[in-house]
Amino acid sequence: SKLLILFLQLFCVNYIIYKNINFNKRVIHITVIDINFIITEILRLLPFFIPLMIVEYGLMIYALVQLFRNEAAYLPKWGWALIIIFINIIGPVVFLLVGRKKYKEND
DSSP, X not given: OHHHHHHHHHHHHHHHHHHHEETTTTEEOOOHHHHXXXXXXXXXXXXXXXXXXXXXXXXXXXXXXXXXXXXXXXXXXXXXXXXHHHSTTHHHHHIIIIIBOOOOOOO
């Protein structure tokens, strides 16, 4: 979601800048055709980002549930919660691999 918004912002800004700058007058003109093009590109790319968003939020929810049910290693729980929420996809994976406290079974 955050990655999608960043990508779309960069795409829109780059498209508008490269297509519409008049270097002599240093004026940017944005037309209705440009806005329609940007909207159609966003709609064309949206089906590729929906599965990514589902995986991202699924991992985030699962990692947060695991965080609050179990003990955390290396950082306090609030630190892991910030990492899980603000670092897309990588944060939950790092927590699930490293951040959970491992218990040894006594035989």
